[in-house]
Amino acid sequence: MRYAVLGTGIVGRTIAAKLVSLGHEVVIGTRDPAATLARTDPDAMGNPPFAAWHVDHSDVPLQTLDEAAAIGETVVNTTAGVATLDALTAAGGANLAGKVLIDVANPLDFSEGMPPRLDPVNTDSLGEQVQRAFPEAKVVKTLNTMSCFIMVEPGRVAGAHNVFVGGEDAGAKKQVAEMLVSFGWPESAVIDLGGIETSRGTEMLLPLWLRLMGSLGHTDFNFHIQGAR
């Protein structure tokens, strides 16, 4: 499969590297490749600049958003939630049409400091906004409820834990579930919540996730839905 990963942050890099390791062809998209490569400072979390990562991952071409989206048979959105709609517009609706669009982003707005607020929230979600803006894409919301290191290596967390999927297209969700299984997720760990509207539920988990991070002091945790005895 040819994947386009949109976003050059730690989430995009981690997913891109995993897909490459599984034998996929991967291109990574950014608004301005020259500017992305020119950055020399670590990000707010202390991750090295993209160029440093790219030295070890020169098999992942860096392209503009629309070039990358045109190449990808499946597109993964890992851009910051507040920038997602602009980034996907730059990627181009025609380049997304008919394709599975995996949305990993959360609409966290840090502009008023910590804790971030969600926007949209409650009666709408980023997943739904993306599906409405790109009605011909098959949007699947998934993986947005955990650290990116767990996304691609679920075995980092002890015992059983879950990953949620939501979206309107059953075939797209099936393809995404297969990708998750290839990442190491047991099939039984994938919970299909229903349509893209369920993005409200998983995006609204982020405030608790952030407080758990504060309480536990790390991000190596995930949610497990325990069932009846």
Next chain:
Amino acid sequence: MRYAVLGTGIVGRTIAAKLVSLGHEVVIGTRDPAATLARTDPDAMGNPPFAAWHVDHSDVPLQTLDEAAAIGETVVNTTAGVATLDALTAAGGANLAGKVLIDVANPLDFSEGMPPRLDPVNTDSLGEQVQRAFPEAKVVKTLNTMSCFIMVEPGRVAGAHNVFVGGEDAGAKKQVAEMLVSFGWPESAVIDLGGIETSRGTEMLLPLWLRLMGSLGHTDFNFHIQGAR
């Protein structure tokens, strides 16, 4: 301990019955006891009217909100979230002052149909509103992330799973954790998220809880935070 449980719905009844079974003195509070006892219809979930439950629990006096709150050494708010501030105002700030006030409610607004929306949400929470409105009460938010049957019988759910607490007063949280342990929760299952502001996180879990209920087809589940291997 003398507990006042405010609210005569299934959550209030379930917690009241559990506290009685543990040897506590319990009074249950409602706006209009005569009206509560006169109801003959089941609630929206099909639970029998309060009067039917009260036949088997005549050891739990039904009082007005302010009478109940005056009697209780610890107060448990199980009223509907949209009615909580009015109910606590009727209970009376003086009757809550200096007491542990356990807030189990979620601010779910069903007025525009399903799914309900949360109000407040995101930049505020019901737990914070209650603490602001009754600054002399020691508000502890807990148990609001699961079915009431699991609240008082965690063994219904297989394996390990968690209950969250949040609040400003460490002594109040300690008292609540002891109550939870008496309900059957292992001490290790109680996660202290921090201050009352963390109510945003647990209240915003409800949209996912509701969608999991839809996806799983039952309410006998709970969240478990799985840690690093």
